[in-house]
Amino acid sequence: MSVTIRRARPYDVDFLVELVTHEDVEPFLAAIRAKGRDEILEEVARSDGDPEAFGIFLIEVDGERAGTIRFERASKRSRIADLGVLAVHPRFRGGKVSDTAARLFQRHLIDDLGFHRAQLEIYGFNERAMRHAERAGFVREGVRRKAYWRNDEWVDGVLYGLVAEDLDDES
Numbered sequence: 031m032s033v034t035i036r037r038a039r040p041y042d043v044d045f046l047v048e049l050v051t052h053e054d055v056e057p058f059l060a061a062i063r064a065k066g067r068d069e070i071l072e073e074v075a076r077s078d079g080d081p082e083a084f085g086i087f088l089i090e091v092d093g094e095r096a097g098t099i100r101f102e103r104a105s106k107r108s109r110i111a112d113l114g115v116l117a118v119h120p121r122f123r124g125g126k127v128s129d130t131a132a133r134l135f136q137r138h139l140i141d142d143l144g145f146h147r148a149q150l151e152i153y154g155f156n157e158r159a160m161r162h163a164e165r166a167g168f169v170r171e172g173v174r175r176k177a178y179w180r181n182d183e184w185v186d187g188v189l190y191g192l193v194a195e196d197l198d199d200e201s
């Protein structure tokens with residue numbers, strides 16, 4: 031099984047809409063994220079037009095669309111990227127596709143785009159995603175307690191980060 035990542039193109043939008051609205055994906059993503067076709071098309075255009083500041087990526091398995099992951103620059107001066115909207119389509123679950131994709135994405139952000147730090151936040155109820163983040167090398171850094179109103183209750187946001195030095199230590 032070969033897992034690869036590439037920047038999303040306008041012809042990927044139907045797949046992206048189906049993925050982010052799927053019943054085993056939508057409840058786990060930030061409530062404020064764009065989920066409509068036009069909004070996602072606009073985001074894909076932005077990813078193309080300003081590739082150092084924003085990026086929507088496709089995760090592929092043996093060349094077939096399997097998931098998505100994205101980043102947005104949070105600080106130019108300190109070279110910080112916020113990661114988000116990681117999702118693997120349920121058809122491709124169980125093979126740890128997201129672990130490989132996250133490792134490729136970390137390398138792309140740090141080695142190719144020059145970021146020093148990649149950070150993300152996971153809802154406290156999303157244990158599956160937290161297990162993934164730890165397997166992929168992100169370090170748990172803290173908790174924003176009862177920070178978000180999601181699925182009819184206040185939920186924690188668990189913070190993870192990875193810095194360039196963490197990758198140096200591995201190689």
Ligand SMILES: CC(C)(COP(=O)(O)OP(=O)(O)OC[C@H]1O[C@@H](n2cnc3c(N)ncnc32)[C@H](O)[C@@H]1OP(=O)(O)O)[C@@H](O)C(=O)NCCC(=O)NCCS
Pocket residue numbers: 054055056058059115116117118119120122123124125126127128129151152153156157158159161162
């Ligand atoms: C988090 C996510 C990206 C991980 O995807 P993945 O790479 O396929 O992860 P896994 O292969 O580990 O499968 C997920 C879990 O389901 C189990 N599983 C096994 N076979 C499975 C199957 N056929 N279908 C679904 N899950 C299966 C896995 O063992 C794993 O359990 P674990 O967490 O105890 O290891 C994916 O679950 C997802 O898209 N979730 C919804 C969106 C989300 O939560 N995003 C993160 C937001 S911060």
